[in-house]
Amino acid sequence: GQTFEEHFHYLGGARFLGFEKGMAKVKQKKETFYIEAKVYIGAEGRSSPTRKAMNADVKRKDYNHHFLTVTMPRPASYTKGKIITTADRFLGLFPLPDNEVRTVYLIKAGEYKTIKEKGLEYLYQAYSELEPELSEGVRTIDDWKKVQLMIPYTYHVDKYYSGNLAIIGDAAHTVHPMAGEGMNLAVQDADVLGELLAWCKENNENYHEYLHYYEDVRKPRVSSLLHLSHLSALVYSFRFEWWRKVRMRAVQRIYDDDQLHVKQMLNISGLGAWNFNLLDRAIQGSVLPARRKKIKDKTQWKYLFSESEDYPWEKEN
Ligand SMILES: Cc1cc2nc3c(=O)[nH]c(=O)nc-3n(C[C@H](O)[C@H](O)[C@H](O)COP(=O)(O)OP(=O)(O)OC[C@H]3O[C@@H](n4cnc5c(N)ncnc54)[C@H](O)[C@@H]3O)c2cc1C
Incomplete structure (x- = not known):
């Protein structure tokens, strides 16, 4: 923005209020003005x-769970991201610089208030049980204000x-x-x-x-x-031990089967599309064995979005 000062104007702390007579109504400090x-x-x-x-x-769809998110200290050697699940619990751990770790803890939708009433000891206990390496770090959380409630929808x-x-x-x-x-x-x-x-x-x-x-x-x-x-999201929404086992096997299959892995990463990244088929799902569900074949780079390239797919107007006009 700073490089193109004559074209780019940053209005710090300004609030866009809506449109009036085809112009954008903006409030900055106490001043209200219009931009056309x-x-x-x-x-x-x-x-x-x-x-x-x-x-x-906008049709909003909610889930049966919410998350508590909180950043806490981690041991210096704790540098790998982790997801820890039990039949009814989920803790995601994402190491940050400066010996900190961002954590995401799944709770039932609407459970936040009761958890808060139980006190921070509840949080200390839950984290220490799921990840003993963070039992010291979690105890540095001394106020619920440091914990955010994230409502996924x-x-x-x-x-x-x-x-x-x-x-x-x-x-x-x-x-x-x-x-x-x-x-x-x-x-x-x-x-x-x-x-x-x-x-x-x-x-x-x-x-x-x-x-x-x-x-x-x-x-x-x-x-x-x-x-x-x-x-x-649904995969993590059911609280049964047998379901956790199915889920773990399905995730493991993404590592074991290169085609599943390539498709998953490509589709999730949004950089390309290679749809899953019945065979893929049968392999993921352990109905069929994992394939040994590796996917060549050349094959992967075929499924990346091309420039003409990203910017079709350039060719069509
Ligand atoms: C708790 C949480 C965790 C998340 N974790 C991840 C993650 O790990 N990875 C990931 O990829 N995504 C994550 N997301 C999603 C990600 O944050 C959003 O998808 C992304 O930030 C969307 O970018 P955006 O620019 O569209 O909107 P935003 O990042 O929401 O930016 C909108 C901006 O517009 C400003 N604004 C709003 N209204 C007005 C107004 N009237 N006038 C002027 N300014 C206004 C806001 O202040 C804000 O700065 C998370 C979201 C949440 C809530």
């Missing part, structure tokens, strides 16, 4: 005034643009955090839309006539990713 533009992009996250102005439909808007308004990232879609895709999706939206807007500017074209390309490229891709993410 040829195209407006809403990137305001889950509660988006731009989405509201577009009258986009998902939605996908019915349209990405309307007239000269468009939305990107969480304003358009939100995913269950299980596979960590939210940030990727937002960046990939920004890439496609950014290239499209730049192309319109360079070619002196009206932005609103071309915004459909952004939706054409991104919406189906996001849909299939949301589906995958929803499946991952």
Whole structure:
């Protein structure tokens, strides 16, 4: 932004209030003013005034669980990410710099209040049982204010643009955090839309006539990713010991079978698409044995999105 000062203006602490007479109404400190533009992009996250102005439909789907997230000290040698599960518990551990670890602990939806009433000792106990190496670290949490409640839910808007308004990232879609895709999706939206807007500017074209390309490229891709993410979330939603065993075997299969591994990573990254078929699922469910065959780089390249798939307007116009 600083490199292109004459084009890029950062209004720190400003709040976008909505549209009035085709202009964006913005409040900064006590001052309210209007900004007029040829195209407006809403990137305001889950509660988006731009989405509201577009009258986009949002159908929120909730899950049967919530998460507590908290950062705590870790031993210096604790540098590998881990997911620890039992039949009814889940603890995700993601080491950070400076000998800290970000943790995600699954609780039942609505259970937060009762857990809080039980006191921090409940948290100390739960963490120490699941990961004894963090039993010292968790005891440094001395206030519930350090613990955040994360409520996972998902939605996908019915349209990405309307007239000269468009939305990107969480304003358009939100995913269950299980596979960590939210940030990727937002960046990939920004890439496609950014290239499209730049192309319109360079070619002196009206932005609103071309915004459909952004939706054409991104919406189906996001849909299939949301589906995958929803499946991952369901996999961790059932609390039975036999289900935990099935889940562990299914995850192990992703390591044992190269084709499953390649498909999983490619699809989750959003950089390409190679759909799972019945054979893959039978192997993942241990109905059939894992394949020995390794997937060649050349084969993987075939399933990456090409430039003409990412930016189709360049060829078509
Ligand atoms: C607790 C939690 C953990 C997560 N963990 C992960 C993870 O591990 N990996 C991952 O990939 N994703 C994760 N996500 C999802 C990820 O944070 C989002 O998908 C991503 O940040 C979306 O980016 P965005 O730019 O669309 O929205 P945001 O990052 O939400 O940014 C929106 C910005 O707009 C500002 N804003 C909102 N309204 C207005 C307004 N009216 N005027 C002016 N500014 C406004 C907000 O202050 C904010 O700065 C997590 C989400 C949550 C809630």
